[in-house]
Amino acid sequence: MKHLFSLAALAVFSLPLSAQTAAVKKPMPSQASQADWPTYNGDYSGRRFSKLSKLNTTNVGKLQLAWTYRITTTTGGGQRISATPLMVDGVMYFTVPSHAWAVDARTGQKLWQFDWASKGGETIGNRGAAIKGDTLYFETEDCNLVAIDIHTGKEKWHSSIGNPDQFYFGSVAPVIVKNHVMVGISGDDFDIPGYVEAHNADTGALEWRWYTHPEPGTPEAKTWPNDEAMTHSGGMTWVAGTYDPDLNLYYFGTGNAQPVINGAARPGDNLFTSTICALNPDTGKLVWYFQPNPHDTHDWDAVQTPVLIDGTVEGKPRKLLAQASRNGWYFLLDRTNGKAITTTPFAKQNWAKGVNDKGQPIPDLAVTAKQNGTLTAPNQAGAANWYPPSFSPLTGLFYVPAYDAYSVYYIYDNNKKPEGWAGNDRGGWSSASLRAMDYRTGKVRWNHEWPTSGARSGILTTAGNLLFTGDPSANLIGFNSTTGEILWHAGLNAPVSNGPTTFELDGLQYITAAAGDTLYAWVLR
Amino acid sequence: MRFRLFARSEMLFALGLSIATPALAQFPRSITDPAAVERGKAIYGQQCGRCHGDDVRGTQTAPDLLRSLKVLHDRRENLKGKELAPYLKDAPHKIELDAKQAADLSNFLSFSINKILRSGYDAEPKNLLSGDAKAGEAYFNGAGGCDKCHSPSGDLAGISKRLSVASLQQRFLFPNTGFGSKRKTQVEVTTGGKTITGDLVHIDDFTVSLKDKDGRVQSFNRTAALKVKTTDPYAGHVELLNRYTDADIHNLTAYLVTIP
Numbered sequence: 103m104k105h106l107f108s109l110a111a112l113a114v115f116s117l118p119l120s121a122q123t124a125a126v127k128k129p130m131p132s133q134a135s136q137a138d139w140p141t142y143n144g145d146y147s148g149r150r151f152s153k154l155s156k157l158n159t160t161n162v163g164k165l166q167l168a169w170t171y172r173i174t175t176t177t178g179g180g181q182r183i184s185a186t187p188l189m190v191d192g193v194m195y196f197t198v199p200s201h202a203w204a205v206d207a208r209t210g211q212k213l214w215q216f217d218w219a220s221k222g223g224e225t226i227g228n229r230g231a232a233i234k235g236d237t238l239y240f241e242t243e244d245c246n247l248v249a250i251d252i253h254t255g256k257e258k259w260h261s262s263i264g265n266p267d268q269f270y271f272g273s274v275a276p277v278i279v280k281n282h283v284m285v286g287i288s289g290d291d292f293d294i295p296g297y298v299e300a301h302n303a304d305t306g307a308l309e310w311r312w313y314t315h316p317e318p319g320t321p322e323a324k325t326w327p328n329d330e331a332m333t334h335s336g337g338m339t340w341v342a343g344t345y346d347p348d349l350n351l352y353y354f355g356t357g358n359a360q361p362v363i364n365g366a367a368r369p370g371d372n373l374f375t376s377t378i379c380a381l382n383p384d385t386g387k388l389v390w391y392f393q394p395n396p397h398d399t400h401d402w403d404a405v406q407t408p409v410l411i412d413g414t415v416e417g418k419p420r421k422l423l424a425q426a427s428r429n430g431w432y433f434l435l436d437r438t439n440g441k442a443i444t445t446t447p448f449a450k451q452n453w454a455k456g457v458n459d460k461g462q463p464i465p466d467l468a469v470t471a472k473q474n475g476t477l478t479a480p481n482q483a484g485a486a487n488w489y490p491p492s493f494s495p496l497t498g499l500f501y502v503p504a505y506d507a508y509s510v511y512y513i514y515d516n517n518k519k520p521e522g523w524a525g526n527d528r529g530g531w532s533s534a535s536l537r538a539m540d541y542r543t544g545k546v547r548w549n550h551e552w553p554t555s556g557a558r559s560g561i562l563t564t565a566g567n568l569l570f571t572g573d574p575s576a577n578l579i580g581f582n583s584t585t586g587e588i589l590w591h592a593g594l595n596a597p598v599s600n601g602p603t604t605f606e607l608d609g610l611q612y613i614t615a616a617a618g619d620t621l622y623a624w625v626l627r
Numbered sequence: 628m629r630f631r632l633f634a635r636s637e638m639l640f641a642l643g644l645s646i647a648t649p650a651l652a653q654f655p656r657s658i659t660d661p662a663a664v665e666r667g668k669a670i671y672g673q674q675c676g677r678c679h680g681d682d683v684r685g686t687q688t689a690p691d692l693l694r695s696l697k698v699l700h701d702r703r704e705n706l707k708g709k710e711l712a713p714y715l716k717d718a719p720h721k722i723e724l725d726a727k728q729a730a731d732l733s734n735f736l737s738f739s740i741n742k743i744l745r746s747g748y749d750a751e752p753k754n755l756l757s758g759d760a761k762a763g764e765a766y767f768n769g770a771g772g773c774d775k776c777h778s779p780s781g782d783l784a785g786i787s788k789r790l791s792v793a794s795l796q797q798r799f800l801f802p803n804t805g806f807g808s809k810r811k812t813q814v815e816v817t818t819g820g821k822t823i824t825g826d827l828v829h830i831d832d833f834t835v836s837l838k839d840k841d842g843r844v845q846s847f848n849r850t851a852a853l854k855v856k857t858t859d860p861y862a863g864h865v866e867l868l869n870r871y872t873d874a875d876i877h878n879l880t881a882y883l884v885t886i887p
Contacts, residue, residue: 473752
């Protein structure tokens with residue numbers, strides 16, 4: 103690979119995982135070896151890169167199935183595991199809406215199952231849990247943060263994180279920062295504002311809430327026509343954020359503006375919707391923001407994982423943040439201040455007519471929904487989506503499940519005051535790829551176009567120079583992450599529905615992936 | 628992101644459907660009784676509409692009831708007005724409703740929430756005939772190249788009677804999505820000097836399956852010795868997606884609905 107990561111950057115790379123380890127109390131001895139997978143993204147950086155290298159390009163062909171675990175209980179939304187399982191001290195923890203499991207990571211045997219008696223909510227999916235000490239935290243579909251004893255599976259406490267009457271619901275994997283449980287929120291049908299909350303990890307008490315709209319009277323508030331539109335603005339926080347312990351900044355993306363699709367009654371950029379935000383996790387104060395998707399009228403958001411990269415730009419070490427956004431554009435920012443370094447499309451797009459001096463795409467107002475339809479690329483599912491991307495410091499490549507797609511956007515609610523889902527896209531064509539980009543330039547270094555379009559899945563890279571992801575059919579595939587060569591695959595019962603993970607137990611390296619109702623584990627013996 | 632950021636396509640995949648059918652995405656709704664909705668609509672018109680607006684979206688003098696926490700709670704808990712009735716009785720409303728009237732008003736308000744906030748799940752777009760039929764005909768026979776494969780008196784005869792305008796527009800834009808029969812992708816597999824052709828059943832990076840002319844399904848491992856060639860019957864439609872202007876699409880729609 104031509105663009106190798108610098109040695110300096112490799113040295114810095116170990117910091118976030120170490121910090122995460124320190125944040126988790128004993129007893130968890132194996133975390134000291136960094137062999138566990140203790141957070142949604144494996145560490146704070148969002149890279150989904152594991153330093154484990156026992157499994158590598160020379161022996162991945164010997165990877166064999168260790169066990170499977172099939173769930174039979176859900177509260178709705180189908181029996182599909184979209185959570186990234188955590189693995190701490192030989193136990194795996196995963197979730198579906200309002201249910202959580204602990205299974206033995208060596209055998210796949212169930213240790214306990216926690217069932218929340220839901221009072222109703224959206225069951226789109228649940229992305230997973232967080233662990234601190236001997237407590238597991240996850241969000242329920244009816245907007246509760248639940249703390250569970252990891253040894254017994256019994257509830258310790260629960261705390262409300264939203265009002266289900268307004269159609270808020272919980273699906274986000276929490277993130278532990280110090281003694282804060284960082285909580286995102288979901289729901290965008292009812293013109294409600296999004297927010298991020300911090301709860302005390304010991305008591306569940308709300309510490310602060312930061313809404314994803316500006317304070318009335320501030321300069322950013324002028325990106326909305328009036329306070330009523332601004333406070334019914336959307337901007338859900340659907341995906342777990344990332345964290346830089348050195349800068350003490352928590353990074354996350356926000357969802358689309360509301361009303362959805364028809365933006366006629368909310369002219370302006372509509373901050374802080376479809377925006378990458380950096381918050382002080384102790385105070386909930388906004389430190390900087392960058393909006394990849396001004397005046398979102400396509401339900402594209404900017405919630406895709408902000409991946410933290412310690413790299414070099416023009417020969418100088420930089421603290422960077424990269425996002426392959428749902429709108430088809432790749433952004434590389436300075437994560438100390440949010441200034442854009444690189445802005446470039448990574449997939450087919452026809453909605454932006456250029457880039458402004460802040461590095462933001464400039465929306466072409468002609469490519470917005472109309473009553474008689476507007477042909478738009480990408481489609482609403484986006485060039486990327488919530489499925490986790492990955493960055494390998496070994497290759498210097500940013501990997502994303504990329505879709506080139508068209509659909510037609512229509513307005514249905516043409517009232518002077520449109521509300522909720524005021525339109526939608528309909529029909530479509532798409533082509534699916536696994537795309538590897540130079541993190542500095544966004545230039546595609548290799549591209550594997552799948553033979554069909556269809557399902558998506560997340561990505562894992564490892565120090566064994568391997569990349570694991572699911573294809574649009576029902577295979578988990580291992581690639582050489584430098585060249586894109588396929589080295590191994592396993593046929594499953596359904597498409598991979600989460601992001602693969604890896605961990606080490608007893609000197610053996612495991613790979614996991616969920617497909618539909620089943621969690622799979624493979625091992626190199 | 629409703630996801631739906633992620634949500635809609637996920638749900639549809641879970642249902643085994645294409646992302647081309649958003650109208651089938653279902654989200655929690657409050658069940659309403661059509662007769663009660665009608666009775667509630669009358670009560671609303673008499674008691675509420677003057678201040679809160681005929682469409683329930685509020686006015687300068689009274690708030691939007693679609694965003695009212697009391698109404699939303701009533702809807703979600705299926706209270707059918709049990710808490711709304713006592714509230715309305717107090718200032719500033721001073722409206723007295725009996726249990727049945729409160730239930731009727733509750734039904735109407737829940738119906739309004741379902742209808743307005745979820746109008747984006749409407750299955751059929753309207754107002755699609757803004758284009759110029761003559762320009763559409765010229766595109767059909769000219770720049771679009773549609774006449775190379777299709778004929779108004781042949782395969783397209785009667786198309787305006789068979790399909791709604793919305794379906795017709797979708798069909799020429801994205802013929803491989805949505806409901807209805809589809810032409811199969813053709814596949815040609817060559818191995819050991821022998822070539823087998825048929826309708827594509829499955830393909831990934833490791834296997835390919837086809838149904839041959841005798842209806843027999845054959846599958847192959849995609850080894851280095853195996854050559855596979857697929858032909859998308861809708862490749863011409865896909866290529867057009869990179870060339871269409873919205874005007875082309877609207878003109879073509881206007882023309883196609885004139886084909887008897």
